[in-house]
Amino acid sequence: xxRSERLIVLTRMLxxxxxxxxxxxxxxxxxxxxxxxxxxxxxxxxxxxxEQGLGRIQTLTxxxxxxxxxxxxxxQDIEEKIQELCQELSSPRRILPGDFIYMADILYxxxxxxxxxxxxxxxxxxxxxxxxxxxxxxxxxxxxxxARALNCPLLIIRRAHHVTEGPAVSINYISGSSRNIDSMxxxxxxxxxxxxxVLVDDFMKAGGTARGMLDLMQEFQARVQGIGVVxxxxxxxxxLVEDYLSLLTLGGLxxxxxxxxxxxxxxxxxxxxxxx
Amino acid sequence: xxRSERLIVLTRMLxxxxxxxxxxxxxxxxxxxxxxxxxxxxxxxxxxxxEQGLGRIQTLTxxxxxxxxxxxxxxQDIEEKIQELCQELSSPRRILPGDFIYMADILYxxxxxxxxxxxxxxxxxxxxxxxxxxxxxxxxxxxxxxARALNCPLLIIRRAHHVTEGPAVSINYISGSSRNIDSMxxxxxxxxxxxxxVLVDDFMKAGGTARGMLDLMQEFQARVQGIGVVxxxxxxxxxLVEDYLSLLTLGGLxxxxxxxxxxxxxxxxxxxxxxx
Numbered sequence: 001x002x003r004s005e006r007l008i009v010l011t012r013m014l015x016x017x018x019x020x021x022x023x024x025x026x027x028x029x030x031x032x033x034x035x036x037x038x039x040x041x042x043x044x045x046x047x048x049x050x051e052q053g054l055g056r057i058q059t060l061t062x063x064x065x066x067x068x069x070x071x072x073x074x075x076q077d078i079e080e081k082i083q084e085l086c087q088e089l090s091s092p093r094r095i096l097p098g099d100f101i102y103m104a105d106i107l108y109x110x111x112x113x114x115x116x117x118x119x120x121x122x123x124x125x126x127x128x129x130x131x132x133x134x135x136x137x138x139x140x141x142x143x144x145x146x147a148r149a150l151n152c153p154l155l156i157i158r159r160a161h162h163v164t165e166g167p168a169v170s171i172n173y174i175s176g177s178s179r180n181i182d183s184m185x186x187x188x189x190x191x192x193x194x195x196x197x198v199l200v201d202d203f204m205k206a207g208g209t210a211r212g213m214l215d216l217m218q219e220f221q222a223r224v225q226g227i228g229v230v231x232x233x234x235x236x237x238x239x240l241v242e243d244y245l246s247l248l249t250l251g252g253l254x255x256x257x258x259x260x261x262x263x264x265x266x267x268x269x270x271x272x273x274x275x276x
Numbered sequence: 277x278x279r280s281e282r283l284i285v286l287t288r289m290l291x292x293x294x295x296x297x298x299x300x301x302x303x304x305x306x307x308x309x310x311x312x313x314x315x316x317x318x319x320x321x322x323x324x325x326x327e328q329g330l331g332r333i334q335t336l337t338x339x340x341x342x343x344x345x346x347x348x349x350x351x352q353d354i355e356e357k358i359q360e361l362c363q364e365l366s367s368p369r370r371i372l373p374g375d376f377i378y379m380a381d382i383l384y385x386x387x388x389x390x391x392x393x394x395x396x397x398x399x400x401x402x403x404x405x406x407x408x409x410x411x412x413x414x415x416x417x418x419x420x421x422x423a424r425a426l427n428c429p430l431l432i433i434r435r436a437h438h439v440t441e442g443p444a445v446s447i448n449y450i451s452g453s454s455r456n457i458d459s460m461x462x463x464x465x466x467x468x469x470x471x472x473x474v475l476v477d478d479f480m481k482a483g484g485t486a487r488g489m490l491d492l493m494q495e496f497q498a499r500v501q502g503i504g505v506v507x508x509x510x511x512x513x514x515x516l517v518e519d520y521l522s523l524l525t526l527g528g529l530x531x532x533x534x535x536x537x538x539x540x541x542x543x544x545x546x547x548x549x550x551x552x
Contacts, residue, residue: 004283008324011287012331016347020387030328048284052306055288071292096442104441104466108432110424111296140416141430148386154417156384165380166372190380 006031006041014045014057014069019151021066042067053077071149073122075267081115082247082262089231089248090258099253101260107202107230108141116247117145120200120228122268123245124150127225129198131155131191133217135184135209139201142230146200155197157213161185169219173212184212186220197222204232204246207239214241232263282307282317290321290333290345295427297342318343329353347425349398351543357391358523358538365507365524366534375529377536383478383506384417392523393421396476396504398544399521400426403501405474407431407467409493411460411485415477418506422476431473433489437461445495449488460488462496473498480508480522483515490517508539 001009009031013022024035031038046057053074059067073081085106094102106112120142129150134143135157147154159182161168170185191197199213210227217224232239232246251259277285285307289298300311307314322333329350335343349357361382370378382388396418405426410419411433423430435458437444446461467473475489486503493500508515508522527535 004280004320005324007280007283008287008321009328009330011284012291012325015288015291016331017387017390044280045284048281049288052285054285055292096440098439100440100442102442102463102465104432104463105429108420108423108430110420110427110430111293113420114293114424137412137416137432137434140413140432141420144384144386144389144417144420147384148390151386153381154384154386156380156413156416158413163374164372164376166376166378187378187380189378 001031001033003041006033006038007045010038010041011045014067015055015071018055018069018071018149021060021064021068023066027067070125071118071121072125073118078119078122078268079262081119085112085116085230086248086260086262090260092256092258095253095256095258101250101253101258103202103231104138107138110141110145113141113145114148116142116230117147118149119247120146120198120245121149123228123265124198124226126269127198128196129225130195131197131222132200133157133186133197133213134200135159135213138203139229142202143200146198146228155186155190157184157186157216159184165190169216171212171216171219173208173215175208182212184216186216191220191222194221194223196225198225199227201227201229202231204229204239204244206236207241207244210244211240231260277307277309279317282309282314283321286314286317287321290343291331291347294331294345294347294425297336297340297344299342303343346401347394347397348401349394354395354398354544355538357395361388361392361506362524362536362538366536368532368534371529371532371534377526377529377534379478379506380414383414386417386421389417389421390424392418392506393423394425395523396422396474396521397425399504399541400474400502402545403474404472405501406471407473407498408476409433409462409473409489410476411435411489414479415505418478419476422474422504431462431466433460433462433492435460441466445492447488447492447495449484449491451484458488460492462492467496467498470497470499472501474501475503477503477505478507480505480515480520482512483517483520486520487516507536 027038049055056070056072096102132147132152133155161170165187167188168185172181172183175182227244229246231248231250233250246263248260249263303314325331332346332348408423408428409431437446441463443464444461448459451458503520505522507524509526522539524536525539
């Protein structure tokens, strides 16, 4: 295969499977070529993607090592995407009876879900999470994409224990806004004891669901490395969880004007801090 | 930018966003170069991916046209992946109390979900669906990936009507296996009248859920182009829906031996037919 052809195939193989480690043998089986040639090709791919801010190529040497495409985002890209999301969600057409904001089309769009998932992944990646968790239902598509961007398994916490999932750990929690007592459940075998996890959801008001997820994680002795939500309400300012990342803050709805603004988070790496 | 560098950037842009149409201007903004040069580069990418069975590049000319990466799979890849899935799910370690099979780790793995989503997309793509629908909860990750592979919006049917989603259409249906009467609900504004849709789920036994989804789709005058499930039981042979695609057929569990086999579907394009 010619060099130009190899570069196309290698880039396709890497980008199609973000976070997945490929050995040089995997590549040479498809494109042929000596390992030294392949290494040069991969070095060029790494350099070009790096220069253009189009993701990182990570190379680990030794046993279990390999070459991995990390779908990293530049700080500027993150800011632009959050700004765009903000504008999209601020449309008065989204206001529903009861002053809710219709978000499902954004949360369920594969393009938006991938963008949001990559943003969460950018914040969480330094903590090397092993699992991405969400509570059913609306956060699942973006949790799926967060899991894809981190190449971690996704786990879905259910509202009830389902017999088709085997023995489970269930807890009760107080839904912060409605003050109802609800339950949440995760199969015992889904999560090994002591794992590093991140929690992802679409929306946070009082933080009752997130608090419940933290409590459930204690039962698995999981180390929670971060909580991410797309949007949190400004009120109440004190949530039932202390540290979380929200991309957007919802100030309120007044006279059919929607007050949504980007939360005051630092860039990824500055610590996942409380939205403001 | 040099040709080798352009090929890397163009391949990355296309593969990162499957199903998304890019104009030549989008490309030239990043890599520069005359349109004729870009067209040559894209022709090479198309040719190489085609020869290697690594996806298709689709070019539509005229207004609204553009260049799109289709994450297509070869028939042989589909057969291999289904075979691998079959082996993975046949492990006796998966048998749960009550003779259920634990599948969540596969259904929620981003790599498996992307593979399964691409397979469904390959079958459904000729019907040009506009929406991918699933019923909460376990099918959502793979429905998300099917939607990504087709670049369609995902819609999630809920078990109950939620006030945060606005006015909704709800129906009652009889769950085929438990004979319970349950309800399912989809926001009115989620789906325009008369749209082409495909339905995706993880599992089918009697087909009651799928039947309910078909009935709900009638309320939206939707044209259902296909139903896809990962696994269907051999018994009952007569389901409550006539045409569906199942990747695997579950014969039964006997003496802790799991009888799962690839369903007898033709290759994509031969018609989405009943699993056997």
